[in-house]
Structures are given as C-alpha cells and as structure tokens.
Amino acid sequence: MTKQLDLLDIQGHVLRAYGRFHYPVARYIFLNIKDESIGRDFVGAISKRVTTAVEWGSGPGQVEQPPWTVNIALTYQGLKQLGIPRSSLIGFSPEFVSGMKERKDILGDDGPSSPEHWDPIWRENRETREKDVHIFIALNAQFSKDSDLLGESYDWLLGVIKEHQKGVAVLGGHRGDDGALLDYQDAKIVMENGLPTAKEHFGYTDGISDPVFEGVPYDADRINGRGKQMEDGSWAPLATGEFLLGHIDEAKEYPPAPNPILLSRNGTYMVYRKLHENVATFESYLDEHGKKFPGGKELLAAKFVGRWRDNGAPLTTAPDADSKAEFDKKFKEAEDKDDKKAIDDLLCNFTYDNDMSGGKCPFSAHIRRINPRASLEMIEGDKPGSLKMNPKAFDTPGALSNRRRLLRRGLPYGEVKDRSKDNGNHGIIIMMVNADINRQFEFVQQQWINYGNDFRAGNDKEIILGNHSANDKFSSKAVIQVEPDSDETPYILSKIPRFVETRGGDYFFIPSMTALRMIAQGVIDPT
Amino acid sequence: MASNISGNAYALTILSPIKNGLQDETAYADIVRNRLQEWNAENNSPMALTPDTYLCRFFVLDDVYTETLPGANAWDTVVDWLPFVPNFLRRWAWPKEDHLKSRYLVFSSNFYCGPEGTIDAYLRAMWIAIGDRIKEIWGYCYGFENVNDADQFIAYMKKCQLTATLFFVGSTDDPLNEQLKALYLKQEFAKFAIDNQGLDKTALRNNFQTFFDRVQPANLSAPTWAAGKYRLED
Numbered sequence: 001m002t003k004q005l006d007l008l009d010i011q012g013h014v015l016r017a018y019g020r021f022h023y024p025v026a027r028y029i030f031l032n033i034k035d036e037s038i039g040r041d042f043v044g045a046i047s048k049r050v051t052t053a054v055e056w057g058s059g060p061g062q063v064e065q066p067p068w069t070v071n072i073a074l075t076y077q078g079l080k081q082l083g084i085p086r087s088s089l090i091g092f093s094p095e096f097v098s099g100m101k102e103r104k105d106i107l108g109d110d111g112p113s114s115p116e117h118w119d120p121i122w123r124e125n126r127e128t129r130e131k132d133v134h135i136f137i138a139l140n141a142q143f144s145k146d147s148d149l150l151g152e153s154y155d156w157l158l159g160v161i162k163e164h165q166k167g168v169a170v171l172g173g174h175r176g177d178d179g180a181l182l183d184y185q186d187a188k189i190v191m192e193n194g195l196p197t198a199k200e201h202f203g204y205t206d207g208i209s210d211p212v213f214e215g216v217p218y219d220a221d222r223i224n225g226r227g228k229q230m231e232d233g234s235w236a237p238l239a240t241g242e243f244l245l246g247h248i249d250e251a252k253e254y255p256p257a258p259n260p261i262l263l264s265r266n267g268t269y270m271v272y273r274k275l276h277e278n279v280a281t282f283e284s285y286l287d288e289h290g291k292k293f294p295g296g297k298e299l300l301a302a303k304f305v306g307r308w309r310d311n312g313a314p315l316t317t318a319p320d321a322d323s324k325a326e327f328d329k330k331f332k333e334a335e336d337k338d339d340k341k342a343i344d345d346l347l348c349n350f351t352y353d354n355d356m357s358g359g360k361c362p363f364s365a366h367i368r369r370i371n372p373r374a375s376l377e378m379i380e381g382d383k384p385g386s387l388k389m390n391p392k393a394f395d396t397p398g399a400l401s402n403r404r405r406l407l408r409r410g411l412p413y414g415e416v417k418d419r420s421k422d423n424g425n426h427g428i429i430i431m432m433v434n435a436d437i438n439r440q441f442e443f444v445q446q447q448w449i450n451y452g453n454d455f456r457a458g459n460d461k462e463i464i465l466g467n468h469s470a471n472d473k474f475s476s477k478a479v480i481q482v483e484p485d486s487d488e489t490p491y492i493l494s495k496i497p498r499f500v501e502t503r504g505g506d507y508f509f510i511p512s513m514t515a516l517r518m519i520a521q522g523v524i525d526p527t
Numbered sequence: 528m529a530s531n532i533s534g535n536a537y538a539l540t541i542l543s544p545i546k547n548g549l550q551d552e553t554a555y556a557d558i559v560r561n562r563l564q565e566w567n568a569e570n571n572s573p574m575a576l577t578p579d580t581y582l583c584r585f586f587v588l589d590d591v592y593t594e595t596l597p598g599a600n601a602w603d604t605v606v607d608w609l610p611f612v613p614n615f616l617r618r619w620a621w622p623k624e625d626h627l628k629s630r631y632l633v634f635s636s637n638f639y640c641g642p643e644g645t646i647d648a649y650l651r652a653m654w655i656a657i658g659d660r661i662k663e664i665w666g667y668c669y670g671f672e673n674v675n676d677a678d679q680f681i682a683y684m685k686k687c688q689l690t691a692t693l694f695f696v697g698s699t700d701d702p703l704n705e706q707l708k709a710l711y712l713k714q715e716f717a718k719f720a721i722d723n724q725g726l727d728k729t730a731l732r733n734n735f736q737t738f739f740d741r742v743q744p745a746n747l748s749a750p751t752w753a754a755g756k757y758r759l760e761d
Contacts, residue, residue, distance in 0.1 A: 292725055477721060494721040 003240065005053070005215035009266045009512045010244065012051035013071045013138060014433055015216050017207060017409050019189060021056075023069065023140035024196055025150045026411050028185040028272075028429065029157060030121060030171045031135040033081040037522075038167020039134075040082055044520030045160050046072050046137065052513060055217060068141040068153035072516065073270050073508035075099065077126070078134030082519055084263075087526045091258025092509065095438045096269060099126050100506045106442055108450040108467040113502035119274065120173030120181060122504025133171060136272065136508050143196075154184070175503070177414070177425045185274065187411035187429045200412045201277045201426045202464070202499070204305050205312035208347050209371055211405040213238040221341060225348030228398040229374045231391075235349075242435055243407055244268050250402045255435040259526035263519075266512035271432040271441045273505035274413070275465075278422040282499045293480075293491055295320070303480050304463045306365035314367070316350045319360035351375075351397075357386045359483035362463075363455040369448045369462040376400040376454055386484030387456065400454075404444050407433040427503065437507055461496075468496040529644070530692045534700035536581065537640035537649070540691040541684055543668040544629040545587070555667040556630035560587040562663055573660040574636075575755020577653040581698040581706075583636035585664070592624045632668055635693050639702045646688075647681055654680045703754060704747040711752040715742050 007015070018026070033039035051069035055062045074082070076097045080089060095103055101115045101122070109115065115123060124131040137157060141150035161168060172183040190199050200206045212219045212226040214237040219226075227235045228250075241249030245257040246265025257264035286304075290297025299320075302308045306315050308324060311331055318327040327346065334342035352368065352375035355361055361368050368375060374397035378387040394400065414426035434440035447453070450467050452460040460478045461468060468476035476496040482488040511519060518524050531538045545556040553561075563585050566572055574583050638649050654661065654677040661680070665671045674683050699706060719738050723731055742750060 477717070489724070492721045492724055 003215040004217075005240065005244075006266060007053040007055065007217075009514055010053040011071050011510055011513070012053050012069055013140075013409055013431075014244070014268055014407070014510055015053040016218075017210060017407075018069060018140040019198070019207070019411055021065070022142055024143050024411075025188040026138060026140045026186070026429075027150055027154055028187065029137045029139070029154075029183070030133045031137070031161070031168045032130065032132060032171050033078060033134045033168055035167035036081060036083045038164050040520050040522055042160065042164040042168045043072070043082065043135070043516060045164070046070065046157075047513065047516040047520055049156070050513065050516065053216075067144070067149050068139060070153070070157075071138045071140075071510070073136040073138075073510045074519075075133055075136075075506055075508055077129075077132045079509065079519075081132075081134050083522055084519065084524050085526060088258050088260070088263055088524055091256075091264075091526075093256065093269070093437060095442060096507045096509065098507075100271070100273070101126055103442065107445050107502075109502045110467060111469065112498060113467060115504075118502070118504035119175045121171050122173075122274070122506070124173065125504075125506060131171065133506055135168070136270075175425065185413065185429060187413040190412050199309075200428050201279055201414075201416050202282050203301070203309045204307065204366075205309075206412075206428070207408050208307070208312055209367065210408055211238055211243070211371075213243050214240045222344060222348075224345060225350060228396070228402045229351060231397060233351075238402060238405060242403065242405055242440070243433060245435055249435060257435075260524065263511070263515050263524050263526075265514075267515055268433055268435055268510050269437050270409075270508040270510050271430075271434075271437060271505065272508060273430050273432075274427065274503040275430060276427040276501045276503045278497070278499055278501065279416050279424070279426065280420050280422045281497050283419055285497060285499075289493060294488065300480075303362050303365060306361040306367035312347050314347065314350050315361040315365070316352060316355050317346070353389060356388050357381060357484050358481035359486070362478070362480045363457045364452060364460050364463050364466075364478040366462060366464045369455070370444065371405065372401045372448070372455070374398055374401070378456070381484060383484040404440055404448070405434070406440055406444065409433060427500070433510070463493065463496065463499075465500050466496070468498050529690065531690050532640065532644045533694060535639055535641055535644075535702075536694070536698065536700035537638055537644065537646060538692055538694045539634075539636045539638070539646055539649075540689045540693050541632075541634040541687045542588070542689050543632045543634070543665060543671070543687045545632055545667050546669055547629055548667070554630075556587050556589070556632075559632055559664055559667050563587070571755040573657045576656045577638075577649075578656065578754075579639040579649060579652070579703045580754070581637040581639070581703065582695040583634070583638075584695075585635075586633050588627070588631040588633050590627050590630070592626050629669070632664065637693075637695050637698065639700065641702075646684070650681045650684055651677045704751065707752040707754060708744075708747050711750065712742060712744060714752075 012018075033042075049070045050072060051066060056065035058064070076089070076092060076099065079092070100107070104110065104115060121133065125133045139150060139153040139157065141153055143149070161170060170183050172181055174182045174185045176182040176186075189196050190201060191197065192199065198205045198207070209226055212223050216237075219237070223237055224235045227237045230236055239250045240247035241253070241255050245255055245267050246261060247254070249255050257267075286297060286301055290300050293300040293303075295303075298309065302315055307313060308315070308318065311328065313324060313327045313331065318324040331343065331346055334346060351373055352361065356375065356378050358368075363369075374389070377390050377393050377397065377400065379390040379393075380386075381388040391397070396402070409431040410429040412426070412428050414424065416426045417424055432441050448455075449462040449465050452458055457479065461476055463478050466476060475494065478493045478496060480491040480493065482490050515524075531540070545559055548555045550558060574580055640646065640649060658680075662671075665674070670686075671683065674680050701709075715738070719735070723734050726734065
C-alpha cells in the first residue's frame with residue numbers, strides 16, 4: 001500500500017502552490033499577541049476557517065474548492081507568547097529560535113540586503129516585545145469578475161481581529177507603492193498584455209520544478225523531474241520527512257522535531273522572504289553583456305537561469321536556436337492539445353547527465369544551483385577542463401541533492417511601472433517550506449547560492465540571487481561554460497551587480513490542524 | 528621516510544609542559560592561552576612572518592583523562608551483564624583514568640622542509656623572525672629559561688617533539704613562495720581573462736605580453752600574494 005497523508009490534518013499551502021490552483025492574488029498579514037489567552041482564542045477562531053490540503057472536487061472525501069484560502073504560521077516568539085511549555089519550545093531547531101535576522105551572516109544578507117534596509121515591520125521585529133512578529137496569516141483568493149474575493153477574505157480576517165483586539169494587533173510597516181507603509185503585504189501574479197502569467201519581474205517563469213514527495217495525491221503524475229533521480233533513469237517521489245515533521249526522511253529517520261508528537265507531526269517550517277528585484281540593473285546588465293555574448297541576449301538571459309524566458313524551455317534540452325525551435329514546436333503541440341502531462345515532461349523531465357561540464361546549462365545558473373539533480377557527482381573528465389559523472393561515488397544519483405530540496409510557495413509583488421528604475425515596489429514574496437531550515441534552506445542559500453565550491457565554480461555565486469558586489473576589489477563573476485569539445489571560449493560575466501535584495505522575512509512554524517486546535521485549547525503537554 | 532614527512536612537507540607536533548605557577552592570580556597556562564587569543568586580534572598571526580609555514584595551530588591542552596572506554600572488551604561486557612558478579616569486580620572493569628601532570632602548550636605546524644626533511648632550518652628561521660613573540664608564549668614552559676638563542680631553541684623544541692602525523696589539508700608540498708606565486712597568478716589570470724575577453728588575436732597577444740611582463744611568472748619574490756594575507760583589501 002502506498003503512503004497516504006492525512007490531508008485533512010495538513011495546511012493547504014504546504015502541499016499546494018496556490019498560484020497553480022487559480023489563486024492569482026494573495027495578502028499576508030502579521031500580528032503581535034498582546035494577551036496569551038485572547039491570542040489562543042484568536043488562533044482557535046482562525047483555525048476554524050484554515051484551508052487544509054484536502055482534495056478538491058465532488059467525489060467522496062473531497063470538498064469544494066474554496067473561493068479564498070486561509071493559512072496560519074507562527075514564529076518562535078509567537079509560540080512562546082501562546083503559552084507553549086518550555087519543554088516543547090526547546091525542541092524547536094536553533095535557527096528557528098534565532099530567526100532570520102540573526103542568521104544574516106549565514107544567509108549573506110549583507111550590504112543592501114542587510115536588516116537595516118529591510119521593511120520597517122522586519123527591521124523592528126525581534127527588537128522589542130511589542131513589535132515582534134508572532135503570527136503569519138496568508139489569504140489567497142481566486143479571480144472573480146463580480147466580486148473582490150481577496151477583499152472579502154480580508155474583511156473576514158479584520159472581523160476576527162476586531163473580536164480579539166484586546167489580545168492581538170496587526171503589525172504594519174510593509175513598503176508598498178511610492179514608499180507607502182501598509183498593514184499587509186500584497187502579492188499577485190504578473191500580468192502581460194492583460195493576461196496572467198507565471199512569470200516574475202525579470203521575465204522568467206518561476207517555480208516550475210517544485211519538489212514532489214510521497215503521499216500527495218494531486219502530484220502523483222508530476223514526479224518526473226521533480227522527485228528524486230534514480231539509478232535506472234526513472235524518478236521517484238522524495239521522502240515525506242524532507243517536508244513534513246513526523247514522517248521518515250531521505251535518511252530513513254524522523255527529522256528533529258519538538259515534543260509532543262502531536263505538536264509537530266504534519267507540521268513543518270517555513271521561510272518567509274521578501275526579495276526586491278532591481279529590474280533596471282538587471283535590464284542594463286543583460287543588455288550590456290547581451291551585445292557581447294556570442295549567442296545573443298535571449299540566450300544569455302536563459303544562461304542566467306537555465307531556462308528560456310519565453311516558455312521556460314530548459315537549456316539542457318534546448319541549448320541553442322535549432323534545438324529551441326524543435327522544443328517550441330513540441331511545446332506548442334502539447335499546449336494546443338492541452339496535454340498537461342506532455343507540457344510537464346517537456347519543462348521538467350530532464351537531467352544534467354549529458355551536461356556534466358555545464359556547456360548547456362551553466363554551473364551558476366539558477367535552476368542548476370537550486371536543484372542540481374545528479375549533477376554534483378562529477379569527476380575530472382577526459383578532456384581538459386571537462387567533467388563527467390562518477391556513478392560509483394554514491395548510492396543514488398541524487399545523494400547530494402535529495403536532502404537539500406525546498407518547496408517554493410509565494411507570488412511576485414508589486415508592479416514594474418518603469419523598467420529603467422530599480423526603486424519601484426516590485427519583487428517576489430518567496431516562502432520556502434522544509435523540515436529542516438538549516439539543512440535545507442540555509443545550506444542552499446549559503447553553499448549553493450552565495451558560494452560555488454560544490455559546483456567546482458570557486459566562489460562564483462548563483463547569477464540571479466547571489467549577494468553580488470560590483471565593488472572593484474570584491475567584484476562578482478560567473479563563468480558561462482562551453483562544451484568541452486567545442487572551439488568556443490567560455491564567457492565570463494564580470495562585475496555582476498546585486499539583482500535581488502532581501503527586504504525582510506523570518507522563520508515560521510506551520511502547525512498541523514491538530515496542533516492548531518491544541519494550541520488554541522492550551523493543552524500542549526509534552527510530559 | 529618518517530611518517531611525519533610527506534614529500535617536501537613536514538608535520539611538526541610540539542608539546543611543551545607549562546609550569547604550574549601563577550601570576551596576578553592567573554595560572555601560567557591561562558596566561559599563555561590568553562596571549563594566544565590576543566594574537567587573533569592582531570592584523571596577522573606572528574607566524575605569518577615565519578618563512579615556509581603552510582598552516583599552523585597553537586592551543587593549550589588542559590588535561591586528558593579517559594584511558595579506556597567502558598565495555599571496551601568482551602570480558603567487560605560479560606562482567607557487566609552477569610548479576611552475580613560482585614561489585615568490586617564490576618568496578619574493576621570501569622574505565623581507568625590517567626591525567627597529565629601539567630598543562631601543555633601544543634604547537635602543530637605544517638611547513639616546507641625541502642628534500643632534506645629536517646626541522647632545523649625552519650625553527651632557526653622562526654627564532655630569527657619572531658624570537659620575542661616565541662618567548663611571550665614559551666616563557667611559561669618548563670626549561671625554557673635556558674633558551675637564549677636559535678640553537679638552544681632548536682634543541683628545546685626537539686626535546687618537546689612528538690613524532691605524530693598531524694597534517695592539515697589544503698596545501699601541496701611545494702615551497703611556500705611558489706604556492707603564493709601560483710595563487711597570485713591564478714587570480715591575476717582570472718582578471719586578465721575577464722578584461723580581455725572578445726578581443727581579436729593581435730590585441731590579445733599584445734595584452735598577454737604586457738600581462739606576462741607585469742606578473743613575472745618566474746619571479747617568486749614579486750609581485751606575489753603576501754604570506755599570511757587573507758584579506759583582499761590589504
């Protein structure tokens with residue numbers, strides 16, 4: 001019997017990237033708890049409306065898809081404020097206790113990304129008790145011509161907050177348009193010519209290869225390219241414990257989690273980050289190097305990420321104009337037939353087995369750094385400067401990456417009104433879900449995004465997200481590799497500026513429905 | 528070849544007993560530790576001035592005490608399990624403790640010893656370069672009061688030497704100035720590649736000649752990466 005998760009016990013946004021399920025807008029609200037008992041009542045009231053991971057439909061065991069969703073998560077201070085006993089609190093991971101601000105050196109949040117430049121809500125967080133972020137609430141809404149569903153959900157939330165206003169307070173201080181400070185963080189998909197897209201503000205399709213793990217019924221046909229790469233070339237779902245506490249992980253162990261088990265099982269950790277995108281810097285850098293790069297500007301843009309900007313075609317499959325044309329033809333056919341499986345296979349079902357030297361997808365490209373698949377198992381190749389797969393090095397092809405996977409949630413925020421300016425209100429709210437923040441998110445951020453040693457790329461950083469410095473003495477570079485048997489020379493991207501800046505965030509715990517009810521009742525008892 | 532020599536690299540391990548004394552209500556060993564920790568605050572370790580040092584480490588060893596592990600052999604396990612074994616027999620199988628008679632200054636260094644594989648030249652150069660700083664640290668060790676020159680220092684160190692094989696990872700066995708020059712060339716060449724990409728053959732050849740003349744690959748003394756330098760801005 002295959003593993004079945006208790007979908008009714010797991011919060012919906014852990015298993016679903018709502019954007020993909022036709023919720024194009026979201027609003028994130030953060031609260032401070034002033035009174036423990038009212039705070040618990042508030043959590044109880046919210047819990048009654050929290051969206052679970054249940055299957056949507058009209059079949060048995062299914063419920064109708066809601067017009068808007070509600071999800072909740074808590075910081076360490078929030079859990080403390082809600083009266084979780086100390087013997088439970090000590091079971092949470094040290095980095096979760098510390099919070100994102102204190103981990104800035106590990107995360108590379110320096111220069112323009114350092115906490116003093118964050119939005120006021122995040123700058124003031126963890127400084128005084130009154131300004132501490134305790135509760136996170138996410139509202140996601142469908143689009144409707146007739147009504148403002150997000151507004152409806154927000155009104156509902158404000159109503160619940162009002163009923164508990166002696167115990168909870170909304171924390172403002174999210175930067176919006178023209179420097180306005182708002183009580184919430186809005187996020188929405190990027191529109192292009194009046195049509196919704198899955199793109200972020202640099203023009204890339206985002207979040208394609210989100211991991212798939214065991215027990216999620218609606219991901220059962222999305223395993224290829226998203227699960228873990230197996231020796232025979234097939235794909236298998238990752239172990240549930242990589243993303244949910246209380247389940248066996250890739251090391252066949254239970255991830256470290258607080259007691260009692262009912263507090264942690266089916267819960268997980270979430271990293272909330274507001275990332276500002278410097279569109280003008282990006283455009284001008286791409287223009288400048290696009291003129292010099294042998295393959296032209298669009299290929300260079302694709303090299304930054306590992307996918308073409310127009311349809312997300314992976315460079316491993318479509319490394320040049322000819323193969324791209326062929327890909328586009330197949331992609332169009334699949335789109336015309338609305339063949340989701342075929343589209344998915346085209347976008348996701350690839351490996352780096354035939355690109356071990358990075359000639360197609362560079363080692364510092366976004367998708368190769370975030371999810372290297374089996375590409376880290378390389379040794380010196382036969383030609384100078386080339387690398388090849390060493391299948392004997394590890395038990396499984398994904399041994400070095402399977403424990404570093406992250407579920408990515410969230411949406412872009414703001415709108416780019418002037419592509420020649422960096423300082424507009426535009427970026428991404430990214431929420432990464434994992435069972436171990438240190439092993440998964442922080443490792444990827446520190447070792448794979450801001451450092452290149454695992455990729456034999458010295459200290460080259462990931463091109464898009466790296467905390468680059470254009471300073472002459474410490475300037476960032478990245479090499480765009482070429483095929484080892486070609487006559488071309490590698491292209492070196494020099495003085496890479498900071499394309500993306502951190503504007504705030506923190507670490508959260510997403511409790512299961514059971515845990516939420518127990519927290520609300522004040523009956524968490526590890527003894 | 529001795530096990531503490533690998534090619535032209537030498538792994539030196541020195542254990543010098545620190546006197547059991549005190550000064551201003553602080554034990555000598557704690558003074559030594561404190562002085563070593565103050566070295567961290569200096570721009571560079573004094574050891575950066577000691578020629579041909581690849582990597583080195585100082586620490587104060589307070590004590591070691593466990594000689595055997597519980598249940599280290601089959602008999603201990605049997606004794607532990609049997610209910611009728613009298614307590615004195617059971618306790619007899621407990622781990623035996625052994626303590627150091629004093630606290631030790633431990634100095635572990637990897638350096639280029641050359642084909643002759645001896646430590647004399649290295650220690651002599653160390654004494655000449657940082658003799659005063661050596662006295663600051665070793666001055667609290669037994670017998671060091673008789674050390675007044677390089678020969679006496681070499682003799683003292685040989686008495687304290689343990690022929691252990693503590694090699695650090697991260698270095699070849701080439702002379703230090705060759706390694707530093709290689710590091711310098713690698714960095715400069717990366718910059719050259721960035722600054723000159725896309726140029727035609729003639730320009731590239733000309734610029735390379737200029738580059739070559741500037742970096743002087745065969746000249747090990749200059750220009751090069753300074754020993755002990757770990758910051759770009761210096």
